[in-house]
Amino acid sequence: MRKNLDNQTHLAISNLSTQNIDLIFNKIVSSKVDYADLYFQYTKNEFWSLEDGKVNNGSYSIDQGVGLRSIVGEKTAFTYSDEISLSALENGVKVLKSIQNQGQSKSFDMTKSQNQPRLYLPINPLESKSPDEKIKLLHKVEAMAKKLDTRVIKVSASLAMEYEVVVIKNFFGELIEDTRPLVRLSVSVIVESKQRREQGSAGGGGRFGLEYFTDEILESYANEAVSQAIINLDAKPAPAGAMTVVLGPGWPGILLHEAIGHGLEGDFNRKGTSAFSNKIGQKVAAKGVTVVDDGTLKDRRGSLNVDDEGTPTQNTTLIEDGILVNYMQDKHNAHLMNMKPTGNGRRESFAHTPMPRMTNTYMLNGQHDPKEIIASVKNGLYSCNFGGGQVDITSGKFVFSASQAWIIKDGKLTYPVKGASIVGNGPDILNEVSMIGNDMALDTGVGTCGKDGQSVPVGVGQPTLKIDNIIVGGTG
Numbered sequence: 001m002r003k004n005l006d007n008q009t010h011l012a013i014s015n016l017s018t019q020n021i022d023l024i025f026n027k028i029v030s031s032k033v034d035y036a037d038l039y040f041q042y043t044k045n046e047f048w049s050l051e052d053g054k055v056n057n058g059s060y061s062i063d064q065g066v067g068l069r070s071i072v073g074e075k076t077a078f079t080y081s082d083e084i085s086l087s088a089l090e091n092g093v094k095v096l097k098s099i100q101n102q103g104q105s106k107s108f109d110m111t112k113s114q115n116q117p118r119l120y121l122p123i124n125p126l127e128s129k130s131p132d133e134k135i136k137l138l139h140k141v142e143a144m145a146k147k148l149d150t151r152v153i154k155v156s157a158s159l160a161m162e163y164e165v166v167v168i169k170n171f172f173g174e175l176i177e178d179t180r181p182l183v184r185l186s187v188s189v190i191v192e193s194k195q196r197r198e199q200g201s202a203g204g205g206g207r208f209g210l211e212y213f214t215d216e217i218l219e220s221y222a223n224e225a226v227s228q229a230i231i232n233l234d235a236k237p238a239p240a241g242a243m244t245v246v247l248g249p250g251w252p253g254i255l256l257h258e259a260i261g262h263g264l265e266g267d268f269n270r271k272g273t274s275a276f277s278n279k280i281g282q283k284v285a286a287k288g289v290t291v292v293d294d295g296t297l298k299d300r301r302g303s304l305n306v307d308d309e310g311t312p313t314q315n316t317t318l319i320e321d322g323i324l325v326n327y328m329q330d331k332h333n334a335h336l337m338n339m340k341p342t343g344n345g346r347r348e349s350f351a352h353t354p355m356p357r358m359t360n361t362y363m364l365n366g367q368h369d370p371k372e373i374i375a376s377v378k379n380g381l382y383s384c385n386f387g388g389g390q391v392d393i394t395s396g397k398f399v400f401s402a403s404q405a406w407i408i409k410d411g412k413l414t415y416p417v418k419g420a421s422i423v424g425n426g427p428d429i430l431n432e433v434s435m436i437g438n439d440m441a442l443d444t445g446v447g448t449c450g451k452d453g454q455s456v457p458v459g460v461g462q463p464t465l466k467i468d469n470i471i472v473g474g475t476g
Helices: 018-029 088-098 131-148 215-233 253-263 266-268 330-336 372-377 426-432
Strands: 035-051 054-072 076-082 151-171 173-195 196-207 242-245 293-294 315-320 358-361 379-391 396-411 412-418 423-426 433-437 447-451 454-462 466-474
Touching: 018 035, 018 088, 035 131, 035 330, 054 088, 054 131, 054 358, 076 088, 131 173, 131 215, 173 215, 196 215, 215 396, 215 412, 253 266, 253 293, 253 358, 253 379, 253 396, 253 423, 253 426, 253 447, 253 454, 266 330, 372 412, 423 426, 426 433
Parallel strands: 242 379, 358 454
Antiparallel strands: 035 054, 035 151, 054 076, 151 173, 173 196, 242 466, 293 315, 293 358, 379 396, 396 412, 396 423, 423 466, 433 466, 447 454
């Protein structure tokens, strides 16, 4: 349990006392409900962007509010207010009374929150540098990108910072607080040669201050963005058809996140709408495939000390050696499925209800050297970067565009291709994995996941993977 964790709670900000909160909460639970909670949130955001050497956007915002929720069976009563006051809370209680006296006899899991090591410091990254120093960071990465190649004709860069404090009053009487810093720096370039233009982008971040963005880090972003664009200048049209595909480590885990991860969230499985519904204990992937969702990685973008219901995050094994062993759960879906919460109850803000969401989702290492994997392919495609994609949770079908890819011939990367897309079915590709690398990497800290209109920061990762017989859509 985290009480008065960081000495700047919503209660202090809003001049509410713990007695006020207890009074309101007692009014909610005096009705017969299965579960109830209050979620207070205070957020500061700052954003700067640079294009062609000039600042073209600068913004600063403060947002705060409270969400009130009560649950009876499968029903949820929810209301919120952007005013945090005793009168606003009292008005919210009237809405929750709409499902009073209907509670079930079976109570929610009564496991209380436990202290765990802090995963990130309770700092305010907006205060870690002055506005001039923040803009200087963007000018610096812009200059680094421009000097790398004379074909670079345009550079844009952006810096986003967030300081968030949440306070949760849960059904067990606990008052839990978490202070969540978040930063992200991005750079994008356009290169031109022989009247052909290509684009490349890179960036990263996490739950720390702006001191993370050292010259070495900025140089790595500039190098990656320019390299990606330059390589695509020589890219040929991608072929189409069924072939072997090798996915690089790190960010390509976004395919795993979308095509498989969402299907392992508890709400889809409770409703029977996931391709993985009712398959716990069954083989759903090739032997050697182990997938976890881990919200406990230090300083990572997708990590949280506690989820948005106050449950400590954890490292949850979802698929172990090809066998489905668990789903990601919030309190409500875990209760209805007679399972344990896994610390995956997340919401975009106080104005949204929590639901099962991923944190940092990745596949564990195998035993193969990445060079060995590529050498084993006679004809195929290698992709180390992905753009957008679409997924159907019910069927598991997906399509993803590869923003950086090469043709493999006789075990070697021969030439880059453009316009490749990966088409398949999540459960199917899990069973088509034939080699797993020993080079597992996480993304650099850029992921944002959308679900039911809510966006939350996440992380992805994987080692190099060889997938047999997958459909590639191309342009050639």
